[in-house]
Amino acid sequence: MAHCKVGFRRSRRVRLKESKENMSAIGKVGFVSLGCPKNSYDSERILTQLRAEGYLIVPTYDDADLVVVNTCGFIDEAVAESLDTIGEALRENGKVIVTGCLGARESVIKQAHPSVLAVTGPHATEEVMAAVHQHLAKPHDPYTDLIPPGGLKLTPRHYAWLKISEGCNHRCSFCIIPSLRGDLVSRPIGDVLGEAETLARAGVKELLIISQDTSAYGVDLKYRTGFFNGRPVKTRMKELVEELARLGIWVRLHYVYPYPSVDEVIPLMAEGKLLPYLDVPFQHASPRILKAMKRPGDIEHTLRRIERWREMCPDLVIRSTFIVGFPGETEDDFDDLLDFLEAAQLDRVGAFAYSPVEGAAANALPDQVDEDVKQDRLARFMDVQADICAAKLRRRVGSEMTVLVDEAAGGRAVARSYADAPEIDGVVHIAQGRGLQPGDRVRVKITRSDDYDLWGKPV
Numbered sequence: 001m002a003h004c005k006v007g008f009r010r011s012r013r014v015r016l017k018e019s020k021e022n023m024s025a026i027g028k029v030g031f032v033s034l035g036c037p038k039n040s041y042d043s044e045r046i047l048t049q050l051r052a053e054g055y056l057i058v059p060t061y062d063d064a065d066l067v068v069v070n071t072c073g074f075i076d077e078a079v080a081e082s083l084d085t086i087g088e089a090l091r092e093n094g095k096v097i098v099t100g101c102l103g104a105r106e107s108v109i110k111q112a113h114p115s116v117l118a119v120t121g122p123h124a125t126e127e128v129m130a131a132v133h134q135h136l137a138k139p140h141d142p143y144t145d146l147i148p149p150g151g152l153k154l155t156p157r158h159y160a161w162l163k164i165s166e167g168c169n170h171r172c173s174f175c176i177i178p179s180l181r182g183d184l185v186s187r188p189i190g191d192v193l194g195e196a197e198t199l200a201r202a203g204v205k206e207l208l209i210i211s212q213d214t215s216a217y218g219v220d221l222k223y224r225t226g227f228f229n230g231r232p233v234k235t236r237m238k239e240l241v242e243e244l245a246r247l248g249i250w251v252r253l254h255y256v257y258p259y260p261s262v263d264e265v266i267p268l269m270a271e272g273k274l275l276p277y278l279d280v281p282f283q284h285a286s287p288r289i290l291k292a293m294k295r296p297g298d299i300e301h302t303l304r305r306i307e308r309w310r311e312m313c314p315d316l317v318i319r320s321t322f323i324v325g326f327p328g329e330t331e332d333d334f335d336d337l338l339d340f341l342e343a344a345q346l347d348r349v350g351a352f353a354y355s356p357v358e359g360a361a362a363n364a365l366p367d368q369v370d371e372d373v374k375q376d377r378l379a380r381f382m383d384v385q386a387d388i389c390a391a392k393l394r395r396r397v398g399s400e401m402t403v404l405v406d407e408a409a410g411g412r413a414v415a416r417s418y419a420d421a422p423e424i425d426g427v428v429h430i431a432q433g434r435g436l437q438p439g440d441r442v443r444v445k446i447t448r449s450d451d452y453d454l455w456g457k458p459v
Contacts, residue, residue: 027136028056030064030093032085033154035072037210037254038122039100040154041163043070045125046099048151050132054139057152061092065136066117068128071109073102073180075355083112090115097131099124104180105358122181123166150202156406158439159206159250159422160199164192164240168212169219170257172283173294173361174323174354177212186218189226189235193243205404205439206250208421209241215259238264245273250404252421254279258296258305270313275418278309279319285340286333289326292365299340306344317419319348324381325374326354327365334377341384347392348425349385353378386451393426393449400459403428405440415442417454426452433458 029050033043046068047057058064067089071082082102089096090113097118098109104121118131153160167182168175196207211217218224218235225232233239238261244251245268252275256262262278269276282302284290290297310316322337341349353374356363403415406422413433420426430436430444436458444456 028058028065030067033070037161041161066095067093068097071100071102099128101180150199160204162207165211176359184220190228193228200247208252210254213257215256266312276316281321286336317347321350324377325369328367390451396446405436408436428454
């Protein structure tokens with residue numbers, strides 16, 4: 001999903017180049033990955049294990065001995081896409097293993113597609129591999145050089161998702177993630193840092209830190225002290241990003257719940273140790289609606305914190321997501337949301353029209369909002385935010401920025417600044433990009449802007 005709007009990812013048919021030698025004698029697996037970066041991360045773990053065991057990853061249904069579909073189950077549209085994708089894989093191949101968030105609702109999958117070979121829930125690499133072994137003989141032990149140093153990735157080689165925890169302890173009324181992925185389970189900090197170091201050595205130039213609740217990292221472990229390279233390190237967000245800063249690459253924080261601990265990482269951004277980019281899902285601005293959502297409801301306090309963050313780090317870019325048309329939302333509540341947008345002047349914003357999700361507590365709330373009203377409010381919301389985004393980008397014209405190149409061809413390049421996360425925010429177009437390669441960092445002067453993107457030339 002491009003620019004200011006954000007939603008679940010479109011299906012990603014995995015296409016990994018493999019040698020044609022001996023392909024006929026080796027088990028071949030097709031793979032389709034749906035959903036958010038956390039699902040992409042899970043897909044990468046499964047793909048890496050498949051390749052580690054000697055299976056080949058093939059790009060078409062016809063070439064595959066079986067297909068794995070990693071599903072999304074967050075909203076109705078995502079459920080529909082997941083079920084459609086499973087159906088397509090069954091029609092085209094016939095042998096399908098299902099994993100991911102929708103897999104936690106096995107009955108939904110089995111009712112629609114009873115012929116699937118197996119169903120697992122999310123972050124279930126071992127269970128997926130067991131299903132693969134059951135239906136496709138495990139190849140002989142491979143040589144270790146069959147696996148790239150950073151594992152198999154769905155992203156370009158110069159950036160990577162790094163998941164630091166699973167699950168969530170919150171019980172937001174619109175969300176079923178805890179029922180799909182469980183309560184918070186933080187990864188040992190030594191494991192996280194070891195993976196990050198491996199990725200950096202493999203050529204990754206940007207780490208995107210993801211979880212269901214990044215700022216809660218270590219809460220379940222009571223911030224236990226772990227070890228990395230013989231040094232003690234506390235299992236906590238601040239200490240984690242301090243260690244990641246030692247790698248000398250871009251580090252970007254996603255899905256940061258606005259705990260007081262967030263205040264501790266802002267100075268690190270000001271010091272250049274961490275990208276001054278903060279992805280905080282505020283969800284709404286009406287105290288009444290936030291209470292119904294079971295979210296923090298003191299908007300004046302939120303605005304004061306945003307002001308304080310910007311005082312500490314003037315270059316800070318704040319991204320957020322919101323839900324419009326939540327049950328019970330009145331025109332006054334929606335006006336509160338628009339007023340918040342004007343006051344907060346957030347840099348990047350995405351929005352959903354509320355969609356009931358099976359199992360969510362919000363389904364039982366009274367005064368469901370008419371669909372036409374939802375869509376009207378969503379359009380009005382995005383119009384207001386588009387003006388804010390455009391004004392902020394206009395102020396960058398004439399300035400210089402360091403950007404990371406994502407694509408390069410024909411003398412042109414597409415890059416991102418620190419203000420742009422891949423696939424969800426804007427980009428920087430470079431017209432005079434001859435000689436640039438993906439993963440290059442280059443200094444550019446910004447020459448023009450539109451509502452979401454920038455244009456520049458190397459300096």
